[in-house]
Amino acid sequence: MTLLEAAEKLGLKPVAGLSRLSREFVQGYVSDLLSDVMANAKPGDIWVTLQIHQNIIAVATLKELAGIILIGGRQPEKQTLAKAEEEQVPLFLTDLPAFEVVGRLYQMGIIGRK
């Protein structure tokens, strides 16, 4: 599934990294602890989080994540948006809570870990 397809199915609003929305992804990770993501997320994961600070873009870059979904209606900080665009890290917004986003992704065939 591509990021664009997932965004359309879930009603996610893409706000940065639009050049990479055709990227395919098959796995995801949900965590709000950046140290946990740095330790346990895998390249290509879609990351679901409520963190909005620009550090999330650095972590996504470091771990080569497919993109980031910000949940619960949260808005990225101005610098986060700027960095996401600069690094072309796909960033999506949704009003849905994390549990709902992850559940729906899972139903669509996106897995956590084999």
Place this chain on the structure above:
Amino acid sequence: MLDIVENSLAAGARRVEIRVEENIAADRMVIEIVDDGCGMDEERIQRALDPFFTTKTVRRVGLGLPLLSEACRMSSGEMQIQSCPGKGTRLRATFQHSHIDRKPLGNIRDTLITLMTGHPLVELLYEHRKEDKIFSLDTREIKADLDDIPLDAPQVVSALRTLIQSGLEDLGAY
């Protein structure tokens, strides 16, 4: 803490002093790390807070300072850096002690052992105050007592591990 001290060492520090103060009455925790490394000018201090600034060559991001800064902010605290080229750096991170989002200090014992054994020639002071109790460890004094026995000798490391653990347990910090 490990990340921040590694920054000090990369800046050529020969002595690093780590002070932790837990003041329950004032509802404040302060971590202060002082080094005698090469120091930074004002522009570099600002850049150090950018997660996309790093002096490392193996990756594009440096997250130690940005993550610590954010951790302070999330627990109603702040981080301040004072530095001057040639005069070392002082980092002060404050946290509201009771804040529900304040991250735990982590495994101080293993952090200190890692630093001491990884950099046996560097002097390391660790001082932890909690209310009216204090635990303090200074590798300069330890090395003076050890004479020629290296700090990273297995029996020394084992003794230090026990010393740190019991000291922090007495504080109620472990």
